Amino acid sequence: MTTRNETKNLPLREEPPLLEIRHLHTHFATEEGIVKAVNDVSLTVREGETVCIVGESGCGKSVTALSILQLIQGPHGRIAGGEILFGGRDLLQAAPNDIRRIRGNEIAMIFQEPMTSLHPVLTIGEQLTEPILEHRPVSRRAARLEALDLIRLVGIARPEAVYASYPHELSGGMLQRIMIAMALSCHPRLLIADEPTTALDVTIQAQILDLLRRIKEERGTSILLITHDLGVVAEMADHVVVMYAGRIVEQAPVLELFRHPQHPYTQGLLRAKPVLHRREPRLYTIPGQVPSLAGLGDFCHFSDRCPQASDLCRSRQPELLPIADGHEAACWLYGREVSAP
Numbered sequence: 001m002t003t004r005n006e007t008k009n010l011p012l013r014e015e016p017p018l019l020e021i022r023h024l025h026t027h028f029a030t031e032e033g034i035v036k037a038v039n040d041v042s043l044t045v046r047e048g049e050t051v052c053i054v055g056e057s058g059c060g061k062s063v064t065a066l067s068i069l070q071l072i073q074g075p076h077g078r079i080a081g082g083e084i085l086f087g088g089r090d091l092l093q094a095a096p097n098d099i100r101r102i103r104g105n106e107i108a109m110i111f112q113e114p115m116t117s118l119h120p121v122l123t124i125g126e127q128l129t130e131p132i133l134e135h136r137p138v139s140r141r142a143a144r145l146e147a148l149d150l151i152r153l154v155g156i157a158r159p160e161a162v163y164a165s166y167p168h169e170l171s172g173g174m175l176q177r178i179m180i181a182m183a184l185s186c187h188p189r190l191l192i193a194d195e196p197t198t199a200l201d202v203t204i205q206a207q208i209l210d211l212l213r214r215i216k217e218e219r220g221t222s223i224l225l226i227t228h229d230l231g232v233v234a235e236m237a238d239h240v241v242v243m244y245a246g247r248i249v250e251q252a253p254v255l256e257l258f259r260h261p262q263h264p265y266t267q268g269l270l271r272a273k274p275v276l277h278r279r280e281p282r283l284y285t286i287p288g289q290v291p292s293l294a295g296l297g298d299f300c301h302f303s304d305r306c307p308q309a310s311d312l313c314r315s316r317q318p319e320l321l322p323i324a325d326g327h328e329a330a331c332w333l334y335g336r337e338v339s340a341p
């Protein structure tokens, strides 16, 4: 079968990505100066794709996610520039009412600590039905049945009992499942999950990751997953974005990133990941720590921790540039023509 484009001998047009962040800058005014928590970040999430943002604490992962939903707290915090295109439309230009509609309806977010996102004196059932009733014209009875289905979908065996429970009566793993059920209640096209398994023990962590994978496969939901755990990245990601000090330092499809990490920071993160059957006297850690993001100058911000840093790295910021197909890194090691500063 030929498509119209083939008969006309034109290349097939690619669907626009579901989410495209272009040159995003998010700043906080602090006593130490302007903190550039997100500094010129561009990334893409396609339909049905899982993109993981990885990096140590304080690299700007959560602020990137909060910026998408415009949950940056003013007056100290603000989005200072860039575009966030969702389905081709710039969210930064959308009216507050539109953003409220998109939040929950088309983009949903789950956080690290489910307890802080649930109301302690409302039952799980009340909290699950409320967003359904708010966003869609359905009866209370239909919303209840839908909520019970969602509880079942996230792998809870006795939905009625959980429906009638209060948050404090459930375990951390159950609460995180409920958070996922709430996020799914309006069939979002994009699910943003910020360290959704960090507070859970490893068995429950694996179950929650399984659940997210199943949702992606069965519903075609795109996922933007934030984690500091490369094990989670290996299991979940199609594409990986590595952030350091508010900037993207490397991004690539998952296999490419694990096989050919290019940036010394990514290489350090991978070296620091425990590997089964490889005994080392002590687990490697990257020396030093993420710098404060206030008033950083024009140089590679990883240079003071980098085993391969040169004078050039300490005097100019490298740009994020292509290395291979779909693979980009911001590092002076990769043979760029350098003009005198």
Ligand SMILES: Nc1ncnc2c1ncn2[C@@H]1O[C@H](COP(=O)(O)OP(=O)(O)OP(=O)(O)O)[C@@H](O)[C@H]1O
Binding pocket: 028, 029, 030, 035, 036, 037, 055, 056, 057, 058, 059, 060, 061, 062, 063, 064, 073, 076, 077, 228, 292, 293
């Ligand atoms: N409300 C705020 N006011 C001032 N600085 C902030 C604020 N929120 C975040 N930051 C700063 O922005 C930077 C990035 O923070 P962010 O929470 O995005 O990091 P992260 O990579 O998600 O780390 P973690 O895994 O610990 O959440 C940090 O230096 C942080 O101190």
